[in-house]
Amino acid sequence: MSMFCFQCQETVGGKGCTKVGVCGKTADLANLQDLMIYTLKGISELGVKADEIGYEMPGLDRFIMSGLFMTITNANFDKERFLKEIKRGLRLREQLRKALQERGVDLRDLKDAATFSVNSDDDIVFKANNDKERVGVLATKDEDIRSLRELITYGLKGMAAYAEHADNLGYNDPEIAKFMRKALAATLDDSLTVEDLINLTMETGEYGVKVMALLDEANTSTYGNPEITEVEIGVRNNPAILISGHDLRDLEDLLEQTKGTGVDVYTHGEMLPAHYYPAFKKYDHFVGNYGNAWWKQKEEFEKFNGPILFTTNCLVPPKESYADRVYTTGSTGYPGFKHIPDREDGKAKDFSEIIEHAKRLPAPTEIESGKIIGGFGHAQVFKLADKVVEAVKSGAIKKFFVMAGCDGRMKQRNYYTEFAKALPKDTVILTAGCAKYKYNKLNLGDINGIPRVLDAGQCNNSYSLALIALKLKEIFNLNDINELPIAYNIAWYEQKAVIVLLALLYLGVKNIHLGPTLPAFLSPNVAKVLVENFGIGTISNVEDDIKMFMEA
CATH class of the missing domain: 3.40.50.2030 (Rossmann fold)
Known part of the structure; x- marks a missing residue:
């Protein structure tokens, strides 16, 4: 068994992927993702101790959110990015450990996740691939404890995705971040019983409600309440960019930077509901939705002709015919894809390269026509x-x-x-x-x-x-x-x-x-x-x- 992953619905045989992921990730990548989660658990064990004394470390909340988000199914296939982020996490962990030591916090009896050390990329890869007895999903031998630990961890991954979207719009809740640390650290605690973990699972649901409420506030305060909208599914005869994923701040940055360039913008997959927000209706080059759900992207991206921007997960390993037109940003990544860096100090991301790329390519090929209706959020209903x-x-x-x-x-x-x-x-x-x-x-x-x-x-x-x-x-x-x-x-x-x-x-x-x-x-x-x-x-x-x- 070179890997083990059963976090998505399509896992092999309804049991688990053990050689290569159905999503397309290799065993090496799967094991690095496990090590990423393991590193986050170790950071969180120290983070809980920091919370107990009221010590806050700048950047810690965001790193944990983004680290969890990177491991969601179909988000990031870039091994080099995981190596980089694991090393960054270990540096943050050591900074946090030293800060706690300086404040007299007792750091005896820490788990391996909070103490392991590596000296090189090779050491990281070795630990990921050869220490699965401690790092991987199957490290928890008791089937029920393992099940609950993974249920909580997967819930936290979803929570992190929503928290990151809200954070990108300037909305955050320190209590949600504290809970994420508490829950991650708890999955290392062998003293917790099945009953304890069931209670923690329900608490994860409680914070799930809170994070979705936070994101709803962030989206609607920034872009208005979704309203009933007819969305075009045909195309115009202009060069265009297709934006996929879920991050509305990325869409806003792209729409602002494409104004007056002659480049249209279409949504794909989960970005379709962006059309329902009043703030985006002012952009006359925000044309409509192209295609269907994420799993049809191989056939649809080939026909789109222009560049594609992934803002979040739902990325499928591409065909060569369009691979050179795909860009990633945020927590997403794929080997060889151009990655657009995160924004700094609240400034917009720089999408100039993808815009110039679009100008050199033909307009999309129409694959359907007509309109679909949506926008029935709670305020509208x-x-x-x-x-x-x-x-x-x-x-x-x-x-x-x-x-x-x-x-x-x-x-x-x-x-x-x-x-x-x-x-x-x-x-x-x-x-x-x-x-x-x-x-x-x-x-x-x-x-x-x-x-x-x-x-x-x-x-x-x-x-x-x-x-x-x-x-x-x-x-x-x-x-x-x-x-x-x-x-x-x-x-x-x-x-x-x-x-x-x-x-x-x-x-x-x-x-x-x-x-x-x-x-x-x-x-x-x-x-x-x-x-x-x-x-x-x-x-x-x-x-x-x-x-x-x-x-x-």
Whole structure:
């Protein structure tokens, strides 16, 4: 076994990738990512001690966030970048250790993650590949403890992604950063029981709600509340840049720098919901959305013709035919790709190179035409509340289906398209995340003017769906959110979906169905706890599932 990774839904055989990742990462890269997490845990053990005495180290919070984000599925495939960041982390760790020593903090009995030393890149690679008994996922021998530790860690990865997006807009919460350190350090603590870790898992969900609320505040305060918007999916005859990922600050920088250049900007994948924000509508060269979910990028990027900018994860190892047109920034990376450095002192990133590249290339090849509608965040739906309530009371709307989450390559995921098609005409789909690409271009009609697919936005906008549910609970004067006519049939793929799930569980939502398969990192006993306490289930077939949901 040259590696072990089971953090995403597509992991081999529903058990784990042991030779090469389904995502495309090599064993060497997977092991370096494990060492990155291990290093962050060691830093966090010291960070908890710093928190106890009120000592703050500049840059520590951001480093932990970015380090976690880099290890999310399909974010970063660049081994050199991981070597660089691990070395940087070890320097920060030593600075923190010395600062604590100077303040008289007892540093005896630290774990290996907080003390190991390396002298070269070769030493780092050696430890990553040859010390998996301490560094890797399988270092935890007890299956249930391992399951809970990984569930918490994956939740923290999703939390870090959302915290970093908020931080890029100048919004942060020190308490969220403290919790991340506390939780990472706890995964090294062998004294914690299964019950302790279950409690920590629920606390992770609590902070998941907080971080999504923080990001919602950051996005809406900066760019306005999303509003109902028709987004073009055709093309114009101008050179263009395709921007993918989730980071709205990167999009803003790009739009500002492309003004008056003759270069259009299109969104791809999870960047589609940027069109719903009022602040971005002033850019007449912000044309529309090109293509579908992340997993179709190999065929779609080839036809786009212009350069592509990845702001976050959802990067697939490219075809040679377009590899020289791909740029990365932030936590993303790939060997040979041009990487655009982070902004300094709050200044904009420099996108001049990608803009000049775009000018030399032809306009995109059209792959579809028409429009899709979205922008149903919580503020917009609250404006429609009277209309929605009346439709529910009159029986025009019998049930809402939350079909948020992720899309992916597996043929099993066609289930979600067929499910959407087969839903009764008196039901409405609430969605967020790239799962929407399974059905957002279907002609499902409307109910009394309310579209049957209400797209709240990106995966982090799942918070909007929770707020909508809580608002309906208040309006209908219900005691329990689970009394609402809402069913949860959610597709998941990677770790941001994990924090969304934990946040929903913390809010008390029960009977969530996950698909196309349950996470491989849930041991039988941990899965049993989720089933017994929260009614977690999986999918079967469209006909039986619709019957089950409608009768519930």
